[in-house]
Amino acid sequence: MRPILLSGHERSLTQIKFNSDGDLLFSVSKDKIVCAWWSANGERLGTYNGHQGAVWTVDVSPNTILLATGSADNTVRLWNVKTGECVKVWEFSTAVKRVSFSPDGNRLLAVTEKRMGFNGTIAVLDISYGENLSAQAAEPTLTIVCEESKATVAGWSFLSKYIIAGHEDGSVSQYDPKSGDQLENVQIHEFDSQITDIQFAPDRLSFITASKDKSAKLLSSRNLAILKTYISDTPLNTASVTPKKEFVILGGGQAAMDVTTTSARQGKFEARFYHKVFEDECGRVRGHFGPLNTIDVHPAGTAYASGGEDGYVRVHHFDKSYFDFMYEVEREQARK
Amino acid sequence: MAPSFDTLSEQDLHEEEEEEIDFSDLKEQYEVKVEEGLDTFIVIDGLPVVPEDSRQKLVKFLLRKLNSVGSTSEDAVFMPVNDKKMTEGFAFVEYETPEMAVAAVKQLHGVPLDKKHIMAVNKLMDIERYGREGRVEEEYKAPAPEPFKEKEHLRSWMGDANARDQFALYRNDKVGVFWNNKTNPPENVVDRAHWTQLFVQWSPKGTFLASVHPQGVQLWGGESFSKQKQFPHPFVQLIEFSPLEGYLTTWSARPIQVEEGQPILTYEEDGKNIIVWDIETGKPLRSFVSHDLAAPTEIEGEVAPKKKVQWPAFKWSADEKYVARMLQGQSLSIYELPNMNLLGRTSVKIEGAMDFEWSPATVAREGVKQYEQLLCFWTPEIGSNPARVGMMSVPSKEIVRTRNLFNVSDVKLHWQSQGAYVCVKVDRHSKSKKSMATNLEIFRVREKGVPVEVVDSLKDTVINFAWEPNGSRFVVIANGETPTGAAVLPKTSVSFFAPEKKGHTAGNFKLVRTIEKKTSNGIYWSPKGRFVVVATVHSQTNFDLDFWDMDFEGEKIEAEKDLAANLQLMKTVEHYGVTDVDWDSTGRYVVSSASVWTHSMENGWNMHTFSGTTLSENPTEKFKQFLWRPRPATLLSKEEQKQVRKNLREYSKEFEEEDKYAVDIANTAVVETRKRVLSEWLAWLRREKELLAEEKEAFTLPENADTPAAAGDARPVVEDQGDSVVEEIVEEIIEETEEVIG
Structure with missing residues (x-):
C-alpha cells in the first residue's frame, strides 16, 4: 500500500474530506488555504483563497456543488467547487470549528467557539442550489447555545433527524434540529477529556467519537448507547468508520506542546486500524512524523487519507489483502 | 531543678482540689509538667x-x-x-x-x-x-479469653493447582496482586486504591506484603490479603525484612516522637530512627539512632555532612540469630536475637571498617565443627598499614582469615548465594593514582584454610559483578573508555567466567568470553542459575536485554572445552526505557519494566520467558512497581528433587497436554465470543434498519431521502460507471549530458 503524499500545505492539517464520489479530496490547514486534489493521483486541482485565519474545518455538499469552510477569522464561507469563487460569507462572533452538511445537503451546521464572552453555539443554515448560488439565507434558521460545555464537533444523524455534538467535557449530546432542544446528553468519555472528532458510518445509524482520553467509541445515533469501545495508547484526534469493510481507523499522537511526556521515538504517529465489531487492533500504518489530526475514508471504502500535524496529507489506496482480510467468524457468516 | 518529694505531695493536694472544678485541659498541661520533672x-x-x-x-x-x-x-x-x-x-x-x-x-x-x-x-x-488509689482495681479479675478466630492460611497461594506465581503491581494509586497466566492476561486477586503511600514490598519468603504509610508499616497476607500485623513507626521511609521473616527493621529520617497514649512505642523509642521489630508479636525489640545522621558531628571535617543513608543499616545473618551494624571507620556491633542484646556486651573494634557482609547461607568450613556464622569486612589503607579484608566467625568473633591489599580505592564484597565463595572486588589505582584496574580476589570458603584465588585479567574498572545463584560462575561488567559527550553511554564489556572442570571441586576461575562494545550495566541471574540476562537499564538511548545460556546444549567451542560452561546468546530484546528486570522465583519468567519513579516515558512492564521470547507487553499509565511474590524454600528433600528432575519428561508431557487443552479452551472461548458479538452486531443493525425504514414511511419520504435529491436538478444524474481507470504518464529524466562537438 504505497501512499500518495500531498504536500501543498505549509502548516498542520486541520481537516480533510472526500466528496461523495470519492474522486476529489479537500483539505484545509492552519495556513489559511483550502486545497482540492484528485484523489486518484494526488494532483492538485486548485485552491480556494479568501480566508484570513487558520481554516479549521471543511465539508462538501453531497452533490459536490458547494464547499463550506469554517475558519478562525470568524466566518463560514461557501465556495463554488467548480469555479473556486466564494459565493457566500457568514460572519460569526467567534471562530468556526466545524461545518457539516446534512445528508440531503439542504442544511449546513456550524459549530462556533466559546470565546470573548460568547457561548459556544451550533448554528444551522439553509442552503439552496438555485441558478444563483450566492442567493443564500442571510441568517441561521436556528442557533443552539451550549451553555454548559462548548461543543467541539457536530454532525447530522440519519434522515437529519438529530444533530449530534461532542463536547469539550467528554460528553455527547443529541439535539432536535427543528426546535434546537437538547434531547440527550451522555458522558461517554472520561470527564474533561475533549471529544476531538465525530464521524458517521455511511448509514448514519451509528457514529464514532475520538477523544483525548485515548479511546474511541462507536455510538448509536438513535439513543447514544455505546456500542463499541476502541482503546489506544495515545490521545486521539480523529476516528473514521470504513464502508465496505468492518473497520474503524483512529489517528492521534501526543501533541508537541506536551513534549515533556512525548516519547523520544517516533512510533505513536500511526493510523490504527481496529475491527469495528470485535474491537481488536488489526494493523497500523506509519508515515507521518507528527500527530495525525484528521482521517477520512473514501466513500466507496477503497482508500483513506490522513492529514497530520506535519503538514502532509497521505492518501492510501487499499491493496487486495485489505479486502481479503476477514476473521474466520466473519467468513463463516459470509458463507451463510 | 527537679521537684523534691515534699513539694510533690503538695502538688498532689492541689490537684485533688482542682479535680472538683473541671479544668481538665489545664490539668492535662499541669500533669505533663510534673511528669517531665519526675x-x-x-x-x-x-x-x-x-x-x-x-x-x-x-x-x-x-x-x-x-x-x-x-x-x-x-x-x-x-x-x-x-x-x-x-x-x-x-x-x-x-x-x-x-x-x-x-x-x-x-x-x-x-x-x-x-x-x-x-x-x-x-x-x-x-x-x-x-x-494511685482507684486506678487499679482491688480485686483481680481474670481477663476473658478472646474467642478463637480462624485465621487465613498465610501460604495459601502455594496451593495453586497450576503452580502459578503471583505478583504485585503498583501503578497510579492502585496496588493489585495478580496470578501470572503466561500469555493470557493476568488474573486479579485483589486490587485496592491507595493501598500504600510509598511502595510495597514482599517479605523474603512471600508470606507478607508490606505497605508503607506515614503512620507505619502494615503487613498483609492470607488468601484475601487481610491485615496481619502493624508496626507504627511514624514517617517510616525504608523497611527491611530479616531473611526468615522473623523480624523487621524500619527507618525514618525524622527521629521518632513518642506521644502519650501510644500503645506500642514507649519512651525508649523517643528520638530514635531505627526500630527492630518482632514480626510475631508486633512489638519493638530495640530501637537505635541511625549512625549516618549522627556521623557528621562525630567525625567533623572528615566526612561530607550530607551523607546518604546506608541501607540496610542492620544486616542479618542467614539464620537471623544475629544482626549487625557497622559504625563506619570504628566498630561493628553484633546483636543476638531474640533479645537484641549486644553479643558479648561490647562492639567489635575494627579500625577503619568500611563495609561488611554476612554469608547468605550457613557454611560449614572444613575442619570446623562448632556452630558459626561468617561475615566479611574490609578496612582501607591507614597510614602505612595495608588495606585488609577479614573474615569473622560469629559468635566467637574470631577473625579466621585476613588478606592484605595494596593501592586500594574501593572494595565490594560479593558472597555467592550458598556462601561457598566470597568475591572481593578490589578497585586499585596505580601509584600515580591516574589509572584504575580491578582485581577479583575469590575466597573459597569451604576449602581447607580458605584459599584465595586472584583473577586479575581485567584491565578496566569493574562496575558490576554477580555470582550465579547456587553456582560457581559469574558475570562482570567492566567500563571501557568513556566517549566524549555526556549523552553517549560509556561503552562496557561483559565478561563471563567459569571454573575449570576438575573432578568434584571447582577448578580455577577462567574467562569464558568477553563481549566488547556493549552498553550493558545490569546483570540479572535466574534464581535457579544457568540463565542470565545482561541489560542496559536506566538509559534513554540504549535499552537492550541479552538473554544468555551458560549451559547451552549445542556444540562447544574448542577453546572453552575445559570450562564448566557453554555460553550461548539466546536472544536480544529491546524494551524502551527499561529500569528494572525481575526474574520470578522459579526462573521461568523475566519481567522488564519501566517505572515512573525513574522517568515518565512509556511506563509499563513486559513479560518474557527465560529464553527471551516476549509473552506480553503491558504499557501501563503511571506504572511504579512490579514485584514477583517470592516462594519459600521447597519442602522436598534433595533425593526427591533429584527424582523429579529425572522424571521431568514424564511430568512435562502431562503439563504440555494441560497447556494445550487450556489453549484450546481459550481459543474456542474467543471464537465463541466473536460469534456472539458478531451476531449481536448484525441483529442491532437489522433492527435499526427496520426502524429507519418505518420512520421513512412515517415521514412519507421517498426511499432515497438520504441522497442529495433536493439538489437533483443542479446536478447530472449519477451513473454507475463502475471503476474508471485514470491513466497517468510520468516522464522522468534519468540523465542529461551535454557534449561539445568540435
Whole structure:
C-alpha cells in the first residue's frame, strides 16, 4: 500500500474530506488555504483563497456543488467547487470549528467557539442550489447555545433527524434540529477529556467519537448507547468508520506542546486500524512524523487519507489483502 | 531543678482540689509538667528492712548496682525511716538523666540483691500513674479469653493447582496482586486504591506484603490479603525484612516522637530512627539512632555532612540469630536475637571498617565443627598499614582469615548465594593514582584454610559483578573508555567466567568470553542459575536485554572445552526505557519494566520467558512497581528433587497436554465470543434498519431521502460507471549530458 503524499500545505492539517464520489479530496490547514486534489493521483486541482485565519474545518455538499469552510477569522464561507469563487460569507462572533452538511445537503451546521464572552453555539443554515448560488439565507434558521460545555464537533444523524455534538467535557449530546432542544446528553468519555472528532458510518445509524482520553467509541445515533469501545495508547484526534469493510481507523499522537511526556521515538504517529465489531487492533500504518489530526475514508471504502500535524496529507489506496482480510467468524457468516 | 518529694505531695493536694472544678485541659498541661520533672526518679521495692544505723551501709551496697546502669550518688538515694527507726524496705532514687532511669527499670527490675531479696524497680511516674488509689482495681479479675478466630492460611497461594506465581503491581494509586497466566492476561486477586503511600514490598519468603504509610508499616497476607500485623513507626521511609521473616527493621529520617497514649512505642523509642521489630508479636525489640545522621558531628571535617543513608543499616545473618551494624571507620556491633542484646556486651573494634557482609547461607568450613556464622569486612589503607579484608566467625568473633591489599580505592564484597565463595572486588589505582584496574580476589570458603584465588585479567574498572545463584560462575561488567559527550553511554564489556572442570571441586576461575562494545550495566541471574540476562537499564538511548545460556546444549567451542560452561546468546530484546528486570522465583519468567519513579516515558512492564521470547507487553499509565511474590524454600528433600528432575519428561508431557487443552479452551472461548458479538452486531443493525425504514414511511419520504435529491436538478444524474481507470504518464529524466562537438 504505497501512499500518495500531498504536500501543498505549509502548516498542520486541520481537516480533510472526500466528496461523495470519492474522486476529489479537500483539505484545509492552519495556513489559511483550502486545497482540492484528485484523489486518484494526488494532483492538485486548485485552491480556494479568501480566508484570513487558520481554516479549521471543511465539508462538501453531497452533490459536490458547494464547499463550506469554517475558519478562525470568524466566518463560514461557501465556495463554488467548480469555479473556486466564494459565493457566500457568514460572519460569526467567534471562530468556526466545524461545518457539516446534512445528508440531503439542504442544511449546513456550524459549530462556533466559546470565546470573548460568547457561548459556544451550533448554528444551522439553509442552503439552496438555485441558478444563483450566492442567493443564500442571510441568517441561521436556528442557533443552539451550549451553555454548559462548548461543543467541539457536530454532525447530522440519519434522515437529519438529530444533530449530534461532542463536547469539550467528554460528553455527547443529541439535539432536535427543528426546535434546537437538547434531547440527550451522555458522558461517554472520561470527564474533561475533549471529544476531538465525530464521524458517521455511511448509514448514519451509528457514529464514532475520538477523544483525548485515548479511546474511541462507536455510538448509536438513535439513543447514544455505546456500542463499541476502541482503546489506544495515545490521545486521539480523529476516528473514521470504513464502508465496505468492518473497520474503524483512529489517528492521534501526543501533541508537541506536551513534549515533556512525548516519547523520544517516533512510533505513536500511526493510523490504527481496529475491527469495528470485535474491537481488536488489526494493523497500523506509519508515515507521518507528527500527530495525525484528521482521517477520512473514501466513500466507496477503497482508500483513506490522513492529514497530520506535519503538514502532509497521505492518501492510501487499499491493496487486495485489505479486502481479503476477514476473521474466520466473519467468513463463516459470509458463507451463510 | 527537679521537684523534691515534699513539694510533690503538695502538688498532689492541689490537684485533688482542682479535680472538683473541671479544668481538665489545664490539668492535662499541669500533669505533663510534673511528669517531665519526675522522669529521673525510680522507686525500688523489695529491699531488706534494716535499722537506721545500717541504712548507710545498705545504700552504699545498693549504689553499686545502681551505678552499673547509670550514674547517681548517695545523696540522690532517699530511703525513708519509720517511727520504729527501721527502713521501710523501699527507696527513691534520682538518676542524672531520664534515659538512665529507664535503663535502670529495664535492667534492674527483678534482679536479686541477695539470696532473700529481689528488687522491684519502677519509675516513680508509673507508680503515680498506675499505683494511685482507684486506678487499679482491688480485686483481680481474670481477663476473658478472646474467642478463637480462624485465621487465613498465610501460604495459601502455594496451593495453586497450576503452580502459578503471583505478583504485585503498583501503578497510579492502585496496588493489585495478580496470578501470572503466561500469555493470557493476568488474573486479579485483589486490587485496592491507595493501598500504600510509598511502595510495597514482599517479605523474603512471600508470606507478607508490606505497605508503607506515614503512620507505619502494615503487613498483609492470607488468601484475601487481610491485615496481619502493624508496626507504627511514624514517617517510616525504608523497611527491611530479616531473611526468615522473623523480624523487621524500619527507618525514618525524622527521629521518632513518642506521644502519650501510644500503645506500642514507649519512651525508649523517643528520638530514635531505627526500630527492630518482632514480626510475631508486633512489638519493638530495640530501637537505635541511625549512625549516618549522627556521623557528621562525630567525625567533623572528615566526612561530607550530607551523607546518604546506608541501607540496610542492620544486616542479618542467614539464620537471623544475629544482626549487625557497622559504625563506619570504628566498630561493628553484633546483636543476638531474640533479645537484641549486644553479643558479648561490647562492639567489635575494627579500625577503619568500611563495609561488611554476612554469608547468605550457613557454611560449614572444613575442619570446623562448632556452630558459626561468617561475615566479611574490609578496612582501607591507614597510614602505612595495608588495606585488609577479614573474615569473622560469629559468635566467637574470631577473625579466621585476613588478606592484605595494596593501592586500594574501593572494595565490594560479593558472597555467592550458598556462601561457598566470597568475591572481593578490589578497585586499585596505580601509584600515580591516574589509572584504575580491578582485581577479583575469590575466597573459597569451604576449602581447607580458605584459599584465595586472584583473577586479575581485567584491565578496566569493574562496575558490576554477580555470582550465579547456587553456582560457581559469574558475570562482570567492566567500563571501557568513556566517549566524549555526556549523552553517549560509556561503552562496557561483559565478561563471563567459569571454573575449570576438575573432578568434584571447582577448578580455577577462567574467562569464558568477553563481549566488547556493549552498553550493558545490569546483570540479572535466574534464581535457579544457568540463565542470565545482561541489560542496559536506566538509559534513554540504549535499552537492550541479552538473554544468555551458560549451559547451552549445542556444540562447544574448542577453546572453552575445559570450562564448566557453554555460553550461548539466546536472544536480544529491546524494551524502551527499561529500569528494572525481575526474574520470578522459579526462573521461568523475566519481567522488564519501566517505572515512573525513574522517568515518565512509556511506563509499563513486559513479560518474557527465560529464553527471551516476549509473552506480553503491558504499557501501563503511571506504572511504579512490579514485584514477583517470592516462594519459600521447597519442602522436598534433595533425593526427591533429584527424582523429579529425572522424571521431568514424564511430568512435562502431562503439563504440555494441560497447556494445550487450556489453549484450546481459550481459543474456542474467543471464537465463541466473536460469534456472539458478531451476531449481536448484525441483529442491532437489522433492527435499526427496520426502524429507519418505518420512520421513512412515517415521514412519507421517498426511499432515497438520504441522497442529495433536493439538489437533483443542479446536478447530472449519477451513473454507475463502475471503476474508471485514470491513466497517468510520468516522464522522468534519468540523465542529461551535454557534449561539445568540435
